[in-house]
Amino acid sequence: MPRIPLIRPACIARWLLTLLLGVWLSTAAAAQPSVAFFYGETPPVDALSTFDWAVVEPGNLPAAPQTGATRWFAYLSLGEITSDLPYAKAVPPSWVLGKNKAWGGLVIDQSQPDWPAFVVERMVTPLWNKGYRGLFLDTLDSWQLFAKSPASQQAQTDGLTRTIKAIKARYPDLQLIANRGFEVMPAVHEALAAxxxxxxxxxxxxxxxxxxxVSEADRKWLRQQLRPIVDDYKLPVIAIDYVAPGKRTQARRVADRIRRDGFIPWVADPYLKTLGVGLREVLPRKVVLLYDAQRAPTPMQSYLLMLMTPLNYLGLTPEFVDVRGPLPAGSLAGRYAGIVSWLDGVSLPPQTQAWLAGAIDDGVPWxxxxxxxxxxxGDWARRLNLSDDGKAEGGxxxxxxxxxxxxxxxxxxPQRDGFxxxxxxxxxxxxxxxxxxxRRFDAAAIMPWGGYALDPYLRTEMPDQSNRWQIDPVAFLQRALQLPVAPVPDVTTENGRRIFLMHLDGDGFVSRAELxxxxxxxxxxxNEVLKKxxxxxxxxxxxxxxxxxxxxxxxxxxxxxxxxxxFALPNVEIASHSYSHPFQWGKVNTDNADDYHLxxxxxxxxxxxxVFGSIDYINRRLAPPGKQTRVFLWTGDCEPAPDAVALTRKAGVLNMNGGDTVITRRLPSLTAVAPIGLPYGGELQIFAPNQNENVYTNNWTGPFYGYRQAIETFELTDGAxxxxxINVYLHFYAASKRASLDAVHQVIGWTLKxxxxxxxxxxxxxxxxxxxxxxxxxxxxGFAIHAGALRTVRIPATLGYPDLAASRNVAGFSEHGTERYxxxxxxxxxxxxxxxxxTTPYLADASGVLSKWQTAPGRLSFALDSTRPLTxxxxxxxxxxxxxxxxxxTPRKEAALQRYALNRHAAQIDIRCS
Incomplete structure (x- = not known):
């Protein structure tokens, strides 16, 4: 098992580390690297990517990620090996000093002449080939269990020195972190990064x-050991402390004490299998959504779907979990922002109740x-601070x-009775x-452990079977999940402007227009839309x-x-709408599937x-040179199973459609606004932001001008x-009738304004x-952000303004409602x-995609790219x-802004300021 085996149970007092508080505050670097350790089986790569350095067990992350600015360090035990390692059988028995009884590893004789070459060839080179550009060298003091005489100790330190220098000689760009190894510091410190x-x-x-x-007396033992590392070698020093995952507040306090002592903190569980607290603390964005799979076989059929848009707005992503399991293992603290459930008439199984109780006790909001x-x-009444007084009396x-x-x-x-x-x-x-x-009955409340809202006092079902929220689900979830005031990733806006996209499903391509x-x-x-x-x-x-x-x-x-x-038009990208247009994807590969496609x-x-066949057909017969299919647009009910979504991923295309955002003034409810997408079964389906003219024309039965109602949808999804x-989403048959085509022109005309x-x-x-x-x-x-392709985060105005000088890769901001984008x-x-x-210049808004951002005193440059003239x-x-x-x-003055318009679609912008 990967570990940092510095403190052995048999001699824990001798090895406890010490520090004189405040001695080296003046030597602490102003910008030390943020460091995270994670040895669990499924490393949270995205979360770890917010750190400058991330140390992982390479067996759990076979290839180091090659995107982002994070340097990935592989755990490597130099002093001991275990039988599960791929090179363990190649180690001659004569190289083994003995066994570490506390941890089970075989302690290596560092004085063996061939050990450095073995380490470089058999242990380090495979890690280099897998993309690791850093090593965390552990068990550097294990030889002390067996080398007792001065001569044998010198032989071991000399051998360890040769090994570390051999690694650096072969791979000069490899950064090394030594876990202790104080005896060899004078000889190897120049090879180390920390x-x-x-x-x-x-x-x-x-x-x-x-x-x-850890007592003050134990800490003093290390004073002289650390002094040359800090004062003479000027190396960053990382202090790793252990606090239970559920005690997040204590972990923050410990990390802050370590930071104030001038060290880089990492506070986590002793096996480093949870995301701890360091110079940075990742804010969890995932929530467990408990649902009953017997009532709703897929999340699309669960009432929880109504909560996904509010959760997305708050920056949260769902992980659907059946109440009957399997349930997320280990402590949820630090990994999940909370648990959300919709349990109308559902009794949680005993094992799920125990799991939920443990999560609440660990401080995870529900x-x-x-x-x-x-x-x-009983226990639940005490844990939840609630009492059940039975039903309300009549009247x-x-x-x-x-x-x-x-x-x-x-x-x-209010109900008349029975509540x-x-x-x-x-x-x-x-x-x-x-x-x-x-008697008083609390239908909804914010509680120390989270909050609840009971039926029938959370939503109202309308005669047309649509729903209306009685309670504001966004505000309720914000408070119940005890979410911190922090940036929220946003996909509605880019460079201060609302995003526009248009996509066409292929239906009705060959239909004859009534023209x-x-x-x-x-x-x-x-002619009338794409070219015009x-x-x-x-x-x-x-x-x-x-x-x-x-x-x-x-x-x-x-x-x-x-x-x-x-497809040859420069403003068109290519998509497939399948081969036979399945109407119900759940019927595919079933006995009656042939009734549900063309x-x-x-x-x-x-x-x-x-999937594969239709994409290949388009690429071979229809796509111009240099252009290929980029997207697969779901057909019919747009409810593909995970295996269908997986095929689009394997085909190398993106997928979209489904979701049903149909909010209008006749249906003015957030329940009619779809979430961003559906993560389910290990795959991710992205929903279309809006719906097509088929919905607004009552399944193409009329009125055929109905698509102009899409303007209402655009307006109602852009309030406070x-x-x-804005998503103009059409079928080709929208061009088959003058009324529907006029509606398309009306909608596009609105969007152009x-x-x-x-x-x-x-x-x-x-x-x-x-x-x-x-x-x-x-x-x-501030906040470190690892956003991939996403280019906007939203902050409440109460959080303040971007400090442009202290920020990195922040181009500017704009105001919308009470929030800053x-x-x-x-x-x-x-x-x-x-x-x-x-007071310094910044980009307030732009109509194109931003790239090549560079800043310097009095200078600013960037590139913009679009399919339309830039502003x-x-x-x-x-x-x-x-x-x-x-x-x-030459600018046009607009309030406090300088506005510019270009007659080109791409440009390099250079700004010089006095």
């Missing part, structure tokens, strides 16, 4: 399996909707307490009702409609010619043919909270996928904050000259 030690304030007793306090799933009595109940969180989309209508509420003993009631006898000459809908869409506006569009075809082997072989030559012309003669539906980008950043669907999908992997870590007064110039950024408005605005730039590709630009 030195680590453990248990400065909090230790671990392996023999008794308990956490321990937000429960509809019901609690546990009997509020109308009276509202005695109503929080501003209520009345969100509809008013509360079984709870009474809080230590919480804040959000809605309290009183029955005829004067003079009866042209194909594909022709009409080509020049907007970026992701366009798909159904192979079974346009190919000679499909339903319309006589129309195929003309249809393929039109498709080729469309009836192409001689074809039996097959998933690989739908911006939930969605909005300040937007235009993207292809693939660019949006990449950002949406990155939403689920973005990691944000608290770092002093911060523009990131790269996938790895650092956001520092300040209370005052910035951008700068703040604090009145004393600046601005050039685009060396041509001087």
């Amino acid at each position: 030195v680590a030690f453990e248990s400065l304030y909090q230790g671990w007793d392996e023999g008794h399996k308990r956490y321990t306090d 937000a429960s909707f509809a019901g609690l799933g546990v009997n509020v009595g 109308a109940q009276q509202i005695s307490v109503q929080s501003p969180l209520y009345g969100f989309e509809t008013a509360i209508r 079984r509420g709870l009474s809080t003993q230590a919480g804040e009631p959000l809605l309290s009702l009183t029955d005829a006898s004067g 003079p000459g009866r042209p194909m809908s594909g022709t009409v869409m080509l 506006y020049g907007l970026p569009a992701t366009v798909s075809v159904i192979e079974g409609e346009v190919a000679p082997t499909g339903l319309y072989p006589k129309d195929a030559p003309a249809a393929e010619a039109i498709a080729r012309e469309i 009836e192409i003669p001689g074809y039996t539906i097959d998933l690989k043919r739908e 909270r911006r939930y969605k980008p 909005q300040p937007t950043t235009t993207l292809f669907a693939s660019q949006y999908i990449e950002r949406a996928r990155s939403f689920f992997s973005t990691a944000i870590a608290r770092d002093g007064d 911060v523009h990131l110039a790269d996938g790895d950024a650092y956001l520092a904050l300040q209370t005052a408005t910035p 951008f605005a700068l703040a604090n730039a009145t004393r600046c000259s601005v050039r685009a590709d060396n041509a001087v630009l």
